[in-house]
Structures are given as structure tokens and as C-alpha cells.
Amino acid sequence: xxxxxxxxxxxxxxxxxxxxxxxxxxxxxxxxxxxxxxxxxxxxxxxxxxxxxxxxxxxxxxxxxxxxxxxxxxxxxxxxxxxxxxxxxxxxxxxxxxxxxxxxxxxxxxxxxxxxxxxxxxxxxxxxxxxxxxxxxxxxxxxxxxxxxxxxxxxxxxxxxxxxxxxxxxxxxxxxxxxxxxxxxxxxxxxxxxxxxxxxxxxxxxxxxxxxxxxxxxxxxxxxxxxxxxxxxxxxxxxxxxxxxxxxxxxxxxxxxxxxxxxxxxxxxxxxxxxxxxxxxxxxxxxxxxxxxxxxxxxxxxxxxxxxxxxxxxxxxxxxxxxxxxxxxxxxxxxxxxxxxxxxxxxxxxxxxxxxxxxxxxxxxxxxxxxxxxxxxxxxxxxxxxxxxxxxxxxxxxxxxxxxxxxxxxxxxxxxxxxxxxxxxxxxxxxxxxxxxxxxxxxxxxxxxxxxxxxxxxxxxxxxxxxxxxxxxxxxxxxxxxxxxxxxxxxxxxxxxxxxxxxxxxxxxxxxxxxxxxxxxxxxxxxxxxxxxxxxxxxxxxxxxxxxxxxxxxxxxxxxxxxxxxxxxxxxxxxxxxxxxxxxxxxxxxxxxxxxxxxxxxxxxxxxxxxxxxxxxxxxxxxxxxxxxxxxxxxxxxxxxxxxxxxxxxxxxxxxxxxxxxxxxxxxxxxxxxxxxxxxxxxxxxxxxxxxxxxxxxxxxxxxxxxxxxxxxxxxxxxxxxxxxxxxxxxxxxxxxxxxxxxxxxxxxxxxxxxxxxxxxxxxxxxxxxxxxxxxxxxxxxxxxxxxxxxxxxxxxxxxxxxxxxxxxxxxxxxxxxxxxxxxxxxxxxxxxxxxxxxxxxxxxxxxxxxxxxxxxxxxxxxxxxxxxxxxxxxxxxxxxxxxxxxxxxxxxxxxxxxxxxxxxxxxxxxxx
Numbered sequence: 001x002x003x004x005x006x007x008x009x010x011x012x013x014x015x016x017x018x019x020x021x022x023x024x025x026x027x028x029x030x031x032x033x034x035x036x037x038x039x040x041x042x043x044x045x046x047x048x049x050x051x052x053x054x055x056x057x058x059x060x061x062x063x064x065x066x067x068x069x070x071x072x073x074x075x076x077x078x079x080x081x082x083x084x085x086x087x088x089x090x091x092x093x094x095x096x097x098x099x100x101x102x103x104x105x106x107x108x109x110x111x112x113x114x115x116x117x118x119x120x121x122x123x124x125x126x127x128x129x130x131x132x133x134x135x136x137x138x139x140x141x142x143x144x145x146x147x148x149x150x151x152x153x154x155x156x157x158x159x160x161x162x163x164x165x166x167x168x169x170x171x172x173x174x175x176x177x178x179x180x181x182x183x184x185x186x187x188x189x190x191x192x193x194x195x196x197x198x199x200x201x202x203x204x205x206x207x208x209x210x211x212x213x214x215x216x217x218x219x220x221x222x223x224x225x226x227x228x229x230x231x232x233x234x235x236x237x238x239x240x241x242x243x244x245x246x247x248x249x250x251x252x253x254x255x256x257x258x259x260x261x262x263x264x265x266x267x268x269x270x271x272x273x274x275x276x277x278x279x280x281x282x283x284x285x286x287x288x289x290x291x292x293x294x295x296x297x298x299x300x301x302x303x304x305x306x307x308x309x310x311x312x313x314x315x316x317x318x319x320x321x322x323x324x325x326x327x328x329x330x331x332x333x334x335x336x337x338x339x340x341x342x343x344x345x346x347x348x349x350x351x352x353x354x355x356x357x358x359x360x361x362x363x364x365x366x367x368x369x370x371x372x373x374x375x376x377x378x379x380x381x382x383x384x385x386x387x388x389x390x391x392x393x394x395x396x397x398x399x400x401x402x403x404x405x406x407x408x409x410x411x412x413x414x415x416x417x418x419x420x421x422x423x424x425x426x427x428x429x430x431x432x433x434x435x436x437x438x439x440x441x442x443x444x445x446x447x448x449x450x451x452x453x454x455x456x457x458x459x460x461x462x463x464x465x466x467x468x469x470x471x472x473x474x475x476x477x478x479x480x481x482x483x484x485x486x487x488x489x490x491x492x493x494x495x496x497x498x499x500x501x502x503x504x505x506x507x508x509x510x511x512x513x514x515x516x517x518x519x520x521x522x523x524x525x526x527x528x529x530x531x532x533x534x535x536x537x538x539x540x541x542x543x544x545x546x547x548x549x550x551x552x553x554x555x556x557x558x559x560x561x562x563x564x565x566x567x568x569x570x571x572x573x574x575x576x577x578x579x580x581x582x583x584x585x586x587x588x589x590x591x592x593x594x595x596x597x598x599x600x601x602x603x604x605x606x607x608x609x610x611x612x613x614x615x616x617x618x619x620x621x622x623x624x625x626x627x628x629x630x631x632x633x634x635x636x637x638x639x640x641x642x643x644x645x646x647x648x649x650x651x652x653x654x655x656x657x658x659x660x661x662x663x664x665x666x667x668x669x670x671x672x673x674x675x676x677x678x679x680x681x682x683x684x685x686x687x688x689x690x691x692x693x694x695x696x697x698x699x700x701x702x703x704x705x706x707x708x709x710x711x712x713x714x715x716x717x718x719x720x721x722x723x724x725x726x727x728x729x730x731x732x733x734x735x736x737x738x739x740x741x742x743x744x745x746x747x748x749x750x751x752x753x754x755x756x757x758x759x760x761x762x763x764x765x766x767x768x769x770x771x772x773x774x775x776x777x778x779x780x781x782x783x784x785x786x787x788x789x790x791x792x793x794x795x796x797x798x799x800x801x802x803x804x805x806x807x808x809x810x811x812x813x814x815x816x817x818x819x820x821x822x823x824x825x826x827x828x829x830x831x832x833x834x835x836x837x838x839x840x841x842x843x844x845x846x847x848x849x850x851x852x853x854x855x856x857x858x859x860x861x862x863x864x865x866x867x868x869x870x871x872x873x874x875x876x877x878x879x880x881x882x883x884x885x886x887x888x889x890x891x892x893x894x895x896x897x898x899x900x901x902x903x904x905x906x907x908x909x910x911x912x913x
Contacts (some may be wrong), residue, residue, distance in 0.1 A: 004523050025366075049109065052297060053122070054288050057217060057527050059247040061125075062118025065280055065289055069096040069103060071897040072864055074106040077143075078111040091864070098284040100142055100175040120175040123212035123250065124289045126431045135210040135255075136196040139174040147171035152189040175285075176200060203370045205263040205314070207291040207307075250290075254310045261376055262311045264340075266300050266327060268319030271347035275363060279318055279345070282368050293757070295323065301330050313340040314589060316375055317365075320346070321353045321683070325415050325567055328586050329386065332413075343375045343589035350568070352499035356521060357381070358591035360697035361503055367689060378589040382522040384496055385586055387411050388566065388661055389579040392486035395556060397574030402561035405574035411566040417500055420556075420573075421467045421491035422536065424563040428570035465490060470559045475528060475551035481877055487546055489530035492579060494554060496723045497521045501539065504533070508544035516547055524582055525550045593703050611647050611706065613714045615640045615658055617678065618685065621843075622717040623693070624870050625836060633693060637715060640678075651684050651701035654714065661777055679720035687715050727764055778802055782810040785819035800830040807840035815850045823858050837865035843874035851882040856891050859883075871901035 040091040051066055076083050076094065084107040085092045092105040100119045104112065112118075120140035147170055158170045158180070172188050173180035177200035183189040197204045236431060254262070265283050283292045293303045307313055310769040317324045324344055331339045347818070348353035351361050392409050452805030468488050475478045484492075493506060498519050500506045506529050507519045519527055529545040539545070564573050616637035624631040643657040662677055684696040686709040695717060696704055706714065778798040781790035788809075803809055813832050814822040826834065838845055847867045850858045863869065872878055877885070880899060883892035 018501040025312055028726070040789065048192075052294065055290075056628070057214070059123070059214065059249070061123070064102075064109075064112070064119040065099050065284060066095040066098040066109070066537045066762065068097055068897065069094050076108050078104055078108045079118070082108065082111040082114060084108050084111070091860075096889060098281040099284060099289050100140065102142060102617050103884055108549055113829070115255075117306060118155040120289050121209045123214055125211055126213040126215050126251075126253075126708070137199060137210060138194065139179070139192065139197045139207050141172050142175055143169045143183065144171040144173050145169060145766065147173060149180060150359070151182045151187050152179050153181050155188070156182070158182070174200075176206075177203075198279075202286060202369065202376070204260050205287070205372055205376050206253075207262050207286060207310075208255075208287045208547050209290075211310075212290055213253055214249055214289070215247075215251055219816055224269045229525075231246035243378060247305070250306065252307055252310060256311075258312075261314050262304060262307075262310050263287065263314050263316055263375060264307055265290060265316045265370070265497050266295050266303070266318065267315075268290070268295045268347065269322040270631050271310055271319040271323060272297065275347050276318065279347075279368070283471055286368060286630070297317070299330070300327050302336070304330055304336070306336055307336065308336055314375060315340050316344040316345060316371075317342055318347060320348045320351055321416055321567060322569075324353055325411075325413075328415065329413065331586070332584070339587050341380045341587035341589045343378060343591075345371060347638070350502050352501075352503065353383075353497060355499045355503055356497040356583075357588055358700060358703055360699045361670055362697070364687075364695040364697060366694050366697075367481075374591050375589060377592065379592050381588050381590045381799070382585040383415060383588045384521060384524060384526070385583045386414050386418070386496060386526060386778045387493075387579075387581050387583040388418060389581070390578045391579075392577040393577050394450050396833070398558045400575070402572065402574060403574065405561035405694055407574055407576075408569045409564065409573060409578075411567050412573050414496065414566045414569045417493055417495045417659045418564070418566050419491060419493040420471075420558075420562050420564040422495075422531070422533070423487065423491050423501070423722060424565040424570050427565050428563045428566065428572060432569055465726065467492070467562070469570040470562065470582040472557040472559075474557075475557040478549070478551075480528075480548055483548065484530065488532065489531050489546065490533055491531040492531045493531065493545065495519075495529055498757075506539060506540045506545045506549065508570060510648075524583065525552055526554065526580065528554070542904075552582060556580070591700070591703055593705065599701050610644055611649070612642055612644050613654075613706065613710065614642050614712075614758075615661070617682070618717050618731050621716065621872065622855075623685075623717055625868065628763060629689070630692060632688075634713075634715075640716075643714075645706065647707070649706050651696065651704045651706060651709070653686070655701060658716070678718055681720060682716050682718045683716040684709060686710075686718050687713070776804075778810055779804055779813055782822055783817055785817035785822065787819060787825070790814075790822050791825060794825075794829065800826060801834060803837075807838070809834055809846070810839045811835075811837070811840075811862075812839055812844075812849060815846045815853070817853065818853070818858070820857055820861070827861060832866060835862060835865055836871055839874070843872075845873075845879070846869055847871075847879045848873055848877070848882050851879040851888075851891060851895060852886050854888045854891060856881070856888075856894075859891060859895065863898050869895060 002013075049066055053065065054060065054063060054342050075087065080086050081183055083105065085105045092107060092539060094103055094105055095109065096103045097119055097555050099122070102117075121782070123139050124135070136857075145168065169183040170178045174197060175198045179200075183190065198209065211846075215506060265281045265287065267276050267283070269280065280294055286353065291307075317327050324342060327342060331342075344351075344354040344357060344359045346362050349362060355361050375504065388409055388411070390412075392407065398780060424705070450586060465488070465626060467490055468485045471481070471484060471492065473492075475485055493500065495506060498505055498507060498521070507527050516527075517523075518526075527550055528548040530548055531539070531545040535545050537543075558573070558575050558578075561572050564571060614635075615637045618633060618637045620635060622636040626636060641661045643654065643661060645653055645657055656679070683698055684701065684704070685697055686694040688703075689707055693715065697708065778790065778793045778800075779802065781793055800810060811823065811826050811830070835847070836845055842848075847859065847862045847868065847869070852863060869879055871881075878895075880892050880895040883895055
């Protein structure tokens with residue numbers, strides 16, 4: 001049995017010395033086997049700084065998975081006695097373990113061996129335990145200097161230590177189940193050390209480490225003795241050699257668990273910018289790291305083969321529709337029976353399949369714990385998949401042969417759509433241009449502009465106008481060629497799902513189908529739609545194409561090379577005969593409403609028949625600055641009015657009422673605010689989670705009940721909100737109407753702020769900006785860079801939070817003067833609010849100014865202190881953008897890297913320790 005410590009002795013009163021000794025002596029015992037001796041073959045550097053899961057035979061038991069981090073604080077988990085930063089007296093880079101959330105300086109990683117602290121185990125050794133002995137998962141206890149929630153023992157909250165130099169441990173929590181206790185013997189008792197772990201709220205989807213076994217490599221066959229026959233030896237040797245060729249270091253041995261739905265997570269880090277890398281780390285925290293896979297490290301095939309015998313297996317594909325198609329194709333190859341259902345976490349743009357299955361058009365910032373719950377609770381539905389069989393057209397005119405045209409399509413199966421004509425031509429030109437000059441296509445905005453320009457050029461040249469002349473279409477034996485020639489479409493789409501082109505509905509909305517059945521993704525039928533340039537333009541504003549037919553078999557014959565695309569993969573296909581037929585049906589997970597988890601307004605009280613809900617709006621600027629401080633964000637909200645809706649309303653109904661509220665408010669707009677009408681891009685915010693607000697994807701509003709995201713007030717986020725106050729006094733707040741008898745759907749408008757602006761000063765009063773301020777000397781010292789004078793004034797009682805007439809803090813002025821000593825002194829002694837304080841003229845923080853001035857060391861100080869890297873100025877620029885404009889690519893890369901990891905760190909329950 002291999003024992004290792006997973007936490008230091010909790011701080012406790014002197015009278016508890018015997019208890020502390022018992023805890024220290026007991027330490028933390030994980031019921032695991034002795035590690036493989038082959039581990040000694042690996043170098044220390046290779047073993048210490050791993051950022052991926054090791055699936056080789058030399059994998060280290062309890063090995064951490066390290067990622068760079070920029071969390072603030074001077075202390076790392078090894079403690080002051082072992083910390084290299086303390087010994088060297090200089091700042092060092094830090095890393096965070098994705099699986100247990102501890103933070104250490106990079107040189108201190110090897111010191112973790114000295115204190116015998118390992119990560120939560122992700123596997124066990126085989127063949128070293130009594131078969132009859134029950135295998136359980138033990139807790140993995142870790143000290144925390146910051147912890148959300150309440151102690152499981154006493155029920156009291158954890159005292160948060162926000163100071164940069166706080167050394168006090170406030171909690172001990174388990175990296176598996178997330179249970180937390182106060183770091184004292186009265187709360188964290190001895191029996192907690194060895195008790196089995198439940199694996200927490202998501203135990204049903206977690207692959208327990210006891211299921212994953214490392215097996216030893218088969219030994220080489222012994223030399224045959226003289227007594228054995230040579231033929232017998234050859235037979236045994238060849239048999240063992242074949243077994244060794246099939247040998248894998250790890251095998252999955254699932255235990256019977258009918259209620260479990262083990263999950264495999266596949267993440268495409270190339271989708272959605274930096275979202276993929278962030279999500280990988282977050283899933284490693286919630287799940288077993290060995291059930292989370294980076295698709296850039298070899299694809300999904302090996303993982304699916306490894307887990308193919310796991311009962312009730314589910315898959316979560318984090319990426320675009322292409323990522324989902326890739327996984328479905330591998331499932332076809334492996335012929336798993338039954339094939340595991342696939343859920344989708346959409347990254348990037350487009351994501352029409354994800355929209356169809358209610359997963360939305362793109363991941364914003366919904367808690368991953370909620371996503372795991374939706375994957376577990378989602379319904380399994382079928383998705384039709386279609387074969388594309390291509391044959392050359394023997395009747396094509398040889399003179400029209402295109403030498404650069406392909407003789408086959410990029411994919412032989414599609415899940416979303418197959419199209420030819422105008423849309424495929426534009427996509428093809430984009431792909432060819434990007435392959436030729438990839439450096440010109442590194443901006444999403446620039447890509448969109450290229451698409452628009454290419455489409456306009458193609459429209460002017462009319463290159464797709466003669467499509468109908470070169471196409472013959474037969475659907476279920478019915479020739480539709482004459483119908484196509486009459487319509488003269490410039491684009492033909494064979495559609496399997498309702499969504500197309502980033503959310504549009506080319507078949508039309510339900511109820512508009514007339515002679516056709518409503519479109520479904522599981523009916524074995526494909527929809528054939530023709531588009532003219534007019535209907536293509538109307539598609540983006542709710543229009544639809546010309547419905548040609550719904551069928552099960554298609555024969556499409558082309559007489560010349562035509563641009564085509566299969567699920568977004570374009571090519572120019574030579575004259576061909578294309579057969580479209582049903583391939584199979586894939587199992588997919590559809591996101592559903594979770595009635596059983598609806599938070600009720602009054603704990604155990606039933607949902608009322610009607611709800612009167614106050615609606616308040618939040619600007620994007622306030623959201624980015626304050627969305628980790630719920631109370632301050634609520635204070636920054638602007639009330640819009642009250643709506644009355646049924647108690648079981650979803651957010652789609654609430655949106656209708658809020659928009660009607662806006663229409664009625666236009667006639668009696670308050671005079672104190674220039675504009676209160678919501679922009680078209682507003683969305684709902686979930687205010688019920690413990691730590692922060694989260695955005696709700698508009699495509700998922702029908703899946704969320706209003707009581708699921710709000711308990712007393714409904715908050716909406718407006719990314720284009722700009723409020724300016726005009727001269728004058730605000731009208732008094734009208735009395736709220738008694739709504740006890742109000743009909744359902746009624747709503748009431750009231751002014752956007754119940755707080756009147758300050759009245760104008762008396763004529764004799766001198767403006768505040770002209771009044772002498774007692775702390776002006778402190779600002780002057782910061783401007784001049786006089787560190788000794790600045791320090792002297794502060795010690796004499798001057799306020800470090802003072803601002804000048806333009807709203808600039810002493811930190812702003814210290815950055816401008818380039819005084820590193822003053823900047824560091826302010827960071828160490830001023831409240832943390834100064835880091836994100838903005839001046840009035842441009843909305844710049846001190847980090848914006850430091851980035852614009854290319855002050856790398858000062859930027860490092862401010863970032864490491866915990867300043868927000870997502871905060872934007874009035875031009876919409878983050879500090880990274882300011883560094884780019886200052887032509888400092890290295891600084892911009894550093895800020896981008898830290899911005900990415902800051903999003904992860906802020907969601908964690910662990911700060912630098």
C-alpha cells in the first residue's frame with residue numbers, strides 16, 4: 001500500500017496537539033498499489049512539467065497536470081520553508097494543476113515531492129489487490145486559502161482572505177467531490193481522512209479511477225529448455241508475440257453501475273479561439289482527467305477504442321459541427337453497438353447542428369457544472385446521416401472538362417447539408433485564398449468582410465446564373481429537372497437539419513410548410529431547397545427558399561464542373577452523377593428543460609400561477625468589470641420595469657413581454673436619460689449561481705424557465721448600452737401598481753433609475769474640480785516619480801485611493817511616470833479596487849496605460865496583482881489591444897496568455913497558496 005500526504009496538518013489550538021499528531025501520523029492513505037518501478041526510467045524534468053495526461057507505461061501515479069497561470073499572491077503550495085521564490089527573493093513564474101487547483105512556482109514543482117503531495121489519482125494498478133476486497137475511491141484533501149460555500153460540518157461560511165499576502169488556510173476540500181470543511185479539528189475530523197468519496201454532484205458522469213487499470217507489459221518468453229520441443233517453443237513464442245503487439249498500458253474495467261452515464265469529453269482546441277484550452281482544464285477539475293481528451297493530440301479513435309466496453313457511455317463533443325462529424329465518422333468505423341450518444345458544447349461560430357439539438361450557437365460562459373447536468377439529463381434522439389456516392393458522368397462534354405476540378409467530394413457522408421452553386425463558390429474561394437495567404441485571414445471580422453466581398457463579386461459576375469442548365473435532379477424516382485429550369489436557382493441545398501448558415505431556417509418555420517411535412521432530423525427524409533439571389537438575401541431576415549421536395553433517394557447529375565460543399569467542406573467537382581441515400585442514424589443527446597431542478601421562489605413552495613418580476617438592465621462594461629461581484633453588479637443595474645407572466649414561463653415568453661414593455665415605454669420616455677430602449681443583441685443573465693452572473697444563449701431561451709435564472713429580479717445584459725444623463729431633475733418614482741389582480745402578460749414601465757441625479761450647485765458654489773485637495777501632493781509625487789516623498793506622504797495618512805479631476809488614480813500617474821517602485825508600493829498597500837479603476841476621459845485602467853506605453857515590468861506587476869485583463873476602455877480595447885496598437889507583439893502575447901488563464905482562475909475555488 002502506497003501512502004502519501006495530500007494536505008499539511010490543519011492549524012488548531014494547542015490543546016488539540018494529540019489530535020494533530022494523529023492526523024499527521026495517519027496522513028492521507030489512498031488504497032493503491034506500489035507504483036511501477038519503470039517510472040525511474042523517466043527524467044525528473046519530463047515528469048514534473050506535464051500539461052497533458054500521460055497514457056504511457058511510465059505514467060506517474062498522482063501526477064499533476066500543469067498549466068501556466070497568473071494568479072496573484074506571493075505564496076505557493078509547498079509553503080514558505082520550501083518555496084524557491086522566498087529563498088531567491090525574486091518573482092518566479094507560476095503553474096496551476098488543472099486537476100486539483102494547487103498553485104506553485106515552476107521551480108517549486110520538485111519540492112512537492114519533499115512534502116509528499118500528489119494529485120488526485122486517475123488510475124490504479126492491476127493485479128496487486130485481493131480480488132474480493134472492495135475497491136473504493138478515497139477523498140483527495142487539499143488546503144485552500146479561498147473557498148466558496150459553507151462548511152459541511154458546522155454549516156458556517158468560510159472567511160475569505162482577499163489580501164495579497166494572506167497566509168491563513170481557511171478550508172480543506174476534496175478535489176473529487178468538492179466537499180469542504182473549516183481548517184480546524186472541530187470541523188475536519190479524523191474519520192474524514194479515510195472515508196469513501198462519493199465523487200460529488202456529477203458522480204454519475206465521472207469515470208472512477210478504480211475503473212482505469214495500468215497493466216504490466218508481458219514478459220519476454222523464457223528460453224526454451226532442452227527438454228521442450230523446438231516446434232512447441234515457436235508456437236508459444238508467436239502467440240506471446242501477438243499478445244504483446246496488442247498490449248496497451250491501460251485498460252478500462254467498468255463495474256456494474258446501471259444508474260451511471262460515464263462521459264468522454266473531446267475538445268477541439270482550434271475551435272472558438274482560446275475557449276478550447278480553457279475548457280480542457282475546467283473539465284479536468286470536474287471529472288477524471290483521463291476522461292478528457294484533446295483532439296489535437298491524435299484524434300478520438302484511441303479513446304473510443306479504450307472505452308468501447310463501458311455501459312451507458314456518453315460523449316461530449318466540444319467544438320464546431322465539423323468536430324461532431326469527425327467523432328460520428330470514427331464511431332462508424334469502430335461499429336460500437338450500441339453507439340454512444342453525442343452531446344455538443346458548441347465552440348466558434350455556425351454550429352447549426354448544435355442549434356438544432358438545443359445546445360445553442362456558441363458557448364459563452366455558462367458554468368460547466370450546468371452543462372454536465374444537461375448532458376446527463378438530456379434525451380437521446382436520432383440524427384439521420386446521408387451517404388454521398390460519386391461517379392463520373394459519362395455523357396459530359398469532354399470540351400468542358402475542368403483540369404483543376406476534383407473527381408470526388410471532400411466527404412462521403414453529411415450530417416447537416418450538401419449544397420452546390422453560389423454558396424459553395426463563395427466558400428471555396430475563401431478556403432483557397434486562406435490556404436494561399438493564411439496570414440491575411442487571422443481576424444474574424446476580416447474573414448466576414450472577405451465573404452461579403454466575394455459574394456458581391458459573384459453576384460455581379462453572375463457566375464452561378466446558369467446552374468439550372470447543367471443540373472438534372474431525380475428525387476424518389478420523380479424528375480424535377482423541369483421545375484428547376486423554371487425556377488432558375490443559383491443554389492441548391494439538400495438539408496438534413498432545420499438550421500443552415502449560422503442559424504437561418506431555409507425550409508421555413510413550422511406552419512409555413514403548406515404541402516409539405518414539418519422538417520425533422522430523424523424522419524429518414526431529406527429536404528431539397530432552391531435559392532435565387534433574392535431568397536438568399538431574404539434568408540438572413542427570416543425568409544426561406546423554394547421548397548422543392550422531401551425525399552429518401554436523390555440522383556443528381558451535373559454536366560460540367562460545379563462548386564459544391566459538404567457540411568462546410570468545399571471543392572469544385574467535375575461533371576458527375578451523385579447518389580444520396582440514407583446511411584444510418586446516429587444517437588445524439590438533445591438538451592431539454594430540467595423541470596425537476598427548477599429553483600423555487602420560496603424553497604418548498606409551489607410555483608405560483610403568476611409572477612411579478614422586476615426587470616433590470618446591465619451594460620457590457622459593468623458586466624465585464626463586476627460579473628464576479630454579484631452585489632456590485634446588482635447595484636450597477638438600471639431598472640426597466642415590471643412584467644407579469646405565468647409561473648412556469650420560459651424565457652422566450654419573458655422576452656416577448658420585455659420587448660412589449662419597451663414599445664410602450666417609448667411614448668413616455670424619462671427626460672433624465674437619453675435612451676432606454678434595449679438594443680437587438682440583449683440577452684438574459686442567470687443570477688442564481690453562487691459566484692457570478694452567466695449569460696443565457698438566445699437559442700436556448702425556450703429551455704430555461706424564468707424561475708431557473710431569477711428568484712426576485714430578472715437581469716438582462718445589453719452589449720450596446722450607453723447611458724448619458726442630461727441636465728434636469730428626474731421625475732419622482734411613481735407608486736408601484738397593485739398587481740394582485742393584474743392579468744397575465746401585463747407590464748408596467750417606470751423610470752430607469754429611482755435615484756435622482758445630484759441637484760445643480762448654487763451659483764456661488766465653486767466647482768469641485770477647482771477645490772484644493774488635501775492629497776494633491778500625493779498625486780504630484782506620483783507624477784514626478786519621487787518614491788521617497790510618495791512613501792512619506794502615505795505614511796503621514798494620505799489616501800492612496802485619491803483621484804484627480806479627470807478621475808485618474810495615483811496608480812495611473814505612477815504608470816505614466818514609469819516609476820516601478822511607486823507602482824509596486826501602491827499595489828502592496830492600496831485596496832485591490834485601484835487595479836481596475838478607470839479614468840473618465842477614455843475609460844482606461846492603469847493596465848491600459850502601461851500596455852500603451854510598452855512598460856512590460858509594470859504590466860507584469862499589475863497583472864500579477866490581479867487586475868482584470870478583460871476590461872475594455874471606451875473604445876472597446878482590452879490591454880492586449882493597446883499593446884498591439886503600440887507595436888509590442890511580445891507584450892500583447894503575454895497579456896493574451898494571461899487573459900486566457902485569468903478566466904480559468906476566477907472560476908476556480910483555489911487561489912495562490
